[in-house]
Amino acid sequence: MNRLDELKALLNSFFNREEPNRREMKRVFQWRRYLDWKNLTPEEKLSTKRFLFIPVFAYLIIEIFNKNFSLIVLFLIGYVIYKKFERGSIVKK
Numbered sequence: 391m392n393r394l395d396e397l398k399a400l401l402n403s404f405f406n407r408e409e410p411n412r413r414e415m416k417r418v419f420q421w422r423r424y425l426d427w428k429n430l431t432p433e434e435k436l437s438t439k440r441f442l443f444i445p446v447f448a449y450l451i452i453e454i455f456n457k458n459f460s461l462i463v464l465f466l467i468g469y470v471i472y473k474k475f476e477r478g479s480i481v482k483k
Contacts, residue, residue: 424438
């Protein structure tokens with residue numbers, strides 16, 4: 391009889407379902423929404439600034455890397471040679 395009661399409760403909960411509480415949806419990047427700058431919350435303004443400045447910072451980093459590529463390679467080679475000679479001077483007991 392216990393299983394029959396559980397089955398009744400399951401069917402009642404399935405067929406007499408109440409409307410779930412409406413949750414506020416988290417907004418994902420929506421271009422039209424971000425064009426209306428005055429009505430954004432401070433959190434949305436900050437995320438918009440981050441999203442829009444990523445290409446600018448990426449361009450600057452790539453440009454610096456391209457202009458100074460040989461200097462960066464020389465520093466890396468110097469660092470590797472320094473570490474190699476430094477290892478020889480350390481004596482393990």
